[in-house]
Amino acid sequence: MPEAWSAKRERQYDHVRKSQLDQGSSEAEAEEIAARTVNKTRAQEGESEEASETSTEDKSPSERGGERSGSGPQGRTKDQLYRDAQREGVEGRSQMDKDQLEEEVARREDR
Structure with missing residues (x-):
């Protein structure tokens, strides 16, 4: 996990990763999904130095809740x-x- 993440973001990462593993994802896939989720949330909360328009103007991962999956x-x-x-x-x-x-x-x- 990157050093820039707060304790809250590390907990979020662990939660998402464990959830993905429970759903049958591979370790690598679970880690990627968790990192993307945390990074998007950080961008939307203004916690990251750089953020794409897609990250900041789209629904948050918690709002979307897998609706596009x-x-x-x-x-x-x-x-x-x-x-x-x-x-x-x-x-x-x-x-x-x-x-x-x-x-x-x-x-x-x-x-």
């Missing part, structure tokens, strides 16, 4: 679907393509 025109990513299938205990998931994973996860979620 997997909501694009293609829906959830194959990795997201794979993790969902893993949680649902879908057998043969490693051999499935995105469409098959999507179908199987939807079928199980409808139960």
Whole structure:
């Protein structure tokens, strides 16, 4: 973690990282998401020396609450679907393509 982060931002980073790990993200992915979340919050709070317009004028990560996650025109990513299938205990998931994973996860979620 960068030295410029306050104790509050370090706690926020740890919380987001642990949450991502609980959701099945890899350690590297969890660390990246946590760092991006903290840095965006710091930019919006005026705690950083430099900030992009996207960081300062967009919704904060807590307001957005993942609303854009997997909501694009293609829906959830194959990795997201794979993790969902893993949680649902879908057998043969490693051999499935995105469409098959999507179908199987939807079928199980409808139960």
